[in-house]
Structure formats: C-alpha cells, structure tokens
Amino acid sequence: DAGITQSPRHKVTETGTPVTLRCHQTENHRYMYWYRQDPGHGLRLIHYSYGVKDTDKGEVSDGYSVSRSKTEDFLLTLESATSSQTSVYFCAIGPPGLAGGETQYFGPGTRLLVL
Amino acid sequence: AQKITQTQPGMFVQEKEAVTLDCTYDTSDPSYGLFWYKQPSSGEMIFLIYQGSYDQQNATEGRYSLNFQKARKSANLVISASQLGDSAMYFCAMREATEGTGNQFYFGTGTSLTVIP
DSSP states (O other), rough: OOOOOEEEEEEEEOTTEEEEEEEESSSOOOOOOEEETTTTTEEEEEEEETTEEEEEEEEOOHHHHHHHOOOTTEEEEEOOOOOOOOEOOOOOOOOOSSSSOOOOOEEOOEEEOOO | OEEEEEEOOOEEEETTTTTOOOOOEEEOOSEEEEEEEEOOOOOOOEEEEEEEEEESSSOOETTEEEEEETTTTTTEEOOOOOOOOGGGEEEEEEOSSSSTTTTOEEEEEOOEEEEEO
C-alpha cells in the first residue's frame, strides 16, 4: 500500500470555523491532490500540487486554500466552513510522470460534517 | 462538457454472471489513460485496471477487463463471474498525458453495483 495518511479521519465542526485537513505521504511523489466526494458527483478536484509551494486550482476550489511547504505534506484549509462543505475528502498522490499507466493512490479519506 | 460520463447510477447482477459497466470519455488529447477504481462500503479507493490510448489490446486483470472502443470513446469495465464481494461503487477516470494539464485525473459520477446471491 502507498504510504498516505490523512488526519483527522473524522471531524465535526460549526459553520464559520476554519478547518485544516492534512495529507502526509512517504512516497516522495511530486504530485498531490485533494478531492471531495459527494453523492451524485463522484470525485471532484479541489486543488492539486506539482511540487513544494507549487499549487493550482481544480474544479471546485472556491472556499478552499492549500499549502505545501514540504514534499510529504499537503494541507487543505476551509477558511470559513459552510454546510455545503460537508463531504468526504480524499487526498491522492502520483503518478510520478506523464507516461504509462501509473495510477493515483488514495488516502483513506476524511469525513467532515459542518453543522 | 463532462470529461467522463457514467450513465448507470445503479446496476444489479446475479452472482457468477458477467456485468458491464459503461464509461464514455471526452478528450482531444491523442495521449491519455483510462482507469477504473472500486470503492467498497468501507470507503477506500482501489485501483482495478488501466488502458492507454495507444494500447492495441484490451486490458485485462484477472476477472476485470476493459472493453476499449477508441472511435466511440468508450471504456467499459467488464467483470466476469461476479462475486458478492464485487458489490461496490465503481468509478471510471481519465488522465490526459499532455504537459501542462497538471497531471489531473477526471472522474465519472460512479456506478453502484449490487451482486445478488
């Protein structure tokens, strides 16, 4: 199994509070991704990173920010949580390059409930 | 336009029968990869099978095969001899291999498969 951990695994918070989710990898992959998964929508990309301090927006980036100060850590911050951000958040890493059939590897997910 | 379309929200199959899960994709990139993932009720995402756009043969991995029809832009997953443990959500995904796309994966909305004993 790829070495990806997410913390926390479950979180309940209140509307308006900031929340930070952490993704940690031990694979030294350049690419890291944050997705959210909601019924009827599959996985949607929030932000991704292609190196330390190099990040870009995905399809559903509004209300989220990210930071990557080390290769192994990719943080997702909900600056002021809203109920619409209640979701399951997945971190993924890889693939290492553009060629070939290398897949992404996913973390175990974080269940976030915003009340 | 949706990059990946999965038109079957839910499917049922009898145990030991084969089932096909549909996936169509949209890209103008000549080089791309197609992936299928399984998500059981426990929530983890499990990689199943990969097909490259230049691959001449359909990919196979054990009981999984990918029916790749390039002209139709379809990449259907075929599961043979279904087992109860195959009950899960299945996601089709695509990655375009062009530099500058951020190495992004695009996912479909998923198909929920239920295997009936």
